[in-house]
Amino acid sequence: xxxxxxxxxxxxxxxxxxxxxxxxxxxxxxxxxxxxxxxxxxxxxxxxxxxxxxxxxxxxxxxxxxxxxxxxxxxxxxxxxxxxxxxxxxxxxxxxxxxxxxxxxxxxxxxxxxxxxxxxxxxxxxxxxxxxxxxxxxxxxxxxxxxxxxxxxxxxxxxxxxxxxxxxx
Ligand SMILES: [Zn+2]
Numbered sequence: 001x002x003x004x005x006x007x008x009x010x011x012x013x014x015x016x017x018x019x020x021x022x023x024x025x026x027x028x029x030x031x032x033x034x035x036x037x038x039x040x041x042x043x044x045x046x047x048x049x050x051x052x053x054x055x056x057x058x059x060x061x062x063x064x065x066x067x068x069x070x071x072x073x074x075x076x077x078x079x080x081x082x083x084x085x086x087x088x089x090x091x092x093x094x095x096x097x098x099x100x101x102x103x104x105x106x107x108x109x110x111x112x113x114x115x116x117x118x119x120x121x122x123x124x125x126x127x128x129x130x131x132x133x134x135x136x137x138x139x140x141x142x143x144x145x146x147x148x149x150x151x152x153x154x155x156x157x158x159x160x161x162x163x164x165x166x167x168x169x
Contacts, residue, residue: 018034018035019032019033019034019035019068020032020033020035020116020118020119020120020121021070021116021117021118022098022111022115022116022117023115024072024090024091024093024094024096024098024115025091025094025095025096026091026093026094026096028071028072028075028091028093028094029069029071029072029075029076029091029096029098030069030070030071030072031067031068031069031070031098031099031111031115032067032068032070033060033062033066033067033068033111033120034062034066035119035120035121036120036121036122037060037061037062037120037121037122038060038061038062038063038108038122039060039061039122039126040058040059040060040061040113040120040122040123040124040125040126041058041059041061041124041125041126041127041128042056042057042058042124042126042127042128043056043057043058043059043127043128043129044056044127044128044129044130044131044132044133044134045128045129045132046132047081047084047086048100049132049134051079051088051090051097051100052097052112055134055136055137056133056134056137057097057112058112058113058114058124059100059110059111059112059113059124060110060111060113060116060120060122060124061108061109061110061111062108062109062111063107063108063109064106064107064108064109065107067099067109067111072091075091075092075093076089076090076091076092076098077089077090077091077092084102084103085103085104086100086101086102086103087100087101087103088100089101096112096115097112098111098112098115099111099112100112138155141155142155142156143155144156
């Protein structure tokens with residue numbers, strides 16, 4: 001049962017309950033996939049970092065035949081990386097990355113996890129290119145309120161610990 005999300009409280013199209021919808025920021029592009037996705041992962045590669053303008057990108061992968069562009073096919077622009085042959089598709093109106101295709105895996109489509117509001121049937125348990133993990137990402141350190149800025153929390157700088165010899169000496 002690895003990677004399977006609990007309680008599939010997912011959104012679905014009323015007439016097709018096994019499909020889960022996704023959309024770009026402006027709503028011009030709507031996609032859906034058949035539930036569940038095959039797998040989900042975090043990608044820390046430079047290409048995904050730049051394409052998303054984010055520390056890393058989280059994807060769900062599915063078979064192309066289980067993937068559908070429901071609306072806005074003409075609003076999709078495509079960038080093909082000449083070096084890798086991989087193609088990134090994004091909404092030409094709002095810039096949201098909507099899906100990504102790898103040349104080496106033509107039967108598969110990778111969709112940013114964030115585009116789905118509901119469950120996709122897979123938890124992102126895997127990390128690709130972990131060696132490229134950025135040292136500025138937030139990884140769950142304790143946060144406290146920032147004085148004078150309501151709604152802003154921050155990671156307090158660590159105090160330098162005084163070096164004391166072990167108690168046994
Ligand atoms: Zn859009």
